[in-house]
Amino acid sequence: MYQPDEIDWQLIEYIQDGLELVGRPYASLATQLCLSEVELVARIENLQCTGIIKRFGIVIHHRRLGYKANGMVVWDIPDQQLIDVGKHFTQFKYVTLCYQRPRHLPQWSYNLFTMIHGLDREQVITNVETLNETCGRFPHEILFSQQCFKQCGAHYVYQKRTEA
Amino acid sequence: MLASSLNTLQQRLLENFQHNLPLSPTPYAAMAEQLGVDEAQVIAALADLRDKKVISRIGPVFKPHRIGTSTLAAMSVAKQDLSATAAFINSLPEVNHNYAREHQYNLWFVLTATDDAHLRAVISMIENKTGISVMSLPMLHEFHIDLGFELNHS
Structure with a gap:
């Protein structure tokens, strides 16, 4: 699978927050990297073809979902049942993320993370109860969000590789 | 809009x-x-x-988890220090989500970096600056959400 080289990373860092609204938005990076603008555009095409860039275009601001409440629900599932339970959870429309993550024993025994939405807190709790009933009941906790400090797309910070 | x-x-x-x-x-x-x-x-x-804030940018949308590396990080911060610690975490360009949550681990954020060494360096820097250990929970497996398929058990 293609991995970005150093020039790709510099290009990614340059374009990730959006192109400037000027006639030749790649010109200054091209000068900086001693490449032609055509070569930079070809690299963007390559990043698209290799599946690194999912789409390249106008990005509309996300509209707020009707869901008011969300809870990160963490589950302690026996390892041998994890795949089945994880697949089971993905069938419910209010489950929007479902990830396996490592336990950190003794202080953290949860290995399955789900994001559960609801119109309000009570509905989130009801939805979690439904999940728990239908998966066979496992230890879990709901971590409601109190305050969102930051939410934005992944941002890559390029650090030039230096020889040790 | x-x-x-x-x-x-x-x-x-x-x-x-x-x-x-x-x-x-x-x-x-x-x-x-x-x-x-x-x-x-x-x-x-x-x-x-x-x-008019109809569009956020003209540029790329990256496929999640295809390049670089990321982790979900959790910290247990004293209540009176929470907003100052959250502001410090927000100031880091590697952070793309940062939430206070109701739990002993009350600050949860996502760190994204180009490689594992960079990720480890950021975590160490946070631990040194705050004096609080960071629990790092990288994704091991993603269960694909099959949108449009709805079960009603209620």
Whole structure:
């Protein structure tokens, strides 16, 4: 699978927050990297073809979902049942993320993370109860969000590789 | 966003260029040519959409988890220090989500980096600055969410 080289990373860092609204938005990076603008555009095409860039275009601001409440629900599932339970959870429309993550024993025994939405807190709790009933009941906790400090797309910070 | 508040050119730009911006050294001129208008009109229309916060940027959307590395990090912060610690975490460009949550682990954020060494360095720096250990929970497996398939057990 293609991995970005150093020039790709510099290009990614340059374009990730959006192109400037000027006639030749790649010109200054091209000068900086001693490449032609055509070569930079070809690299963007390559990043698209290799599946690194999912789409390249106008990005509309996300509209707020009707869901008011969300809870990160963490589950302690026996390892041998994890795949089945994880697949089971993905069938419910209010489950929007479902990830396996490592336990950190003794202080953290949860290995399955789900994001559960609801119109309000009570509905989130009801939805979690439904999940728990239908998966066979496992230890879990709901971590409601109190305050969102930051939410934005992944941002890559390029650090030039230096020889040790 | 109300479609009626956008002019015709803006609507056509949004219809045509959310997925495939022309791969050209002069993308706005190429868009203008496709739509039969001037480059200056395209740039002005896009600047207006940006100023009205209809669009966030013109650029790439990356496939999650395809490049680089990321982790979900959790910290247990004393209540009186929470907003100061959260502000420090927010200031780091590697952070793209940061939430206070009701739990002993009360600060949860996502760190994204180009490689594991960079990720470890950021975590160490946070631990040194705050004196609080960071629990790092990288994704091991993603269960694919099959949108559009709904079960009703209620």
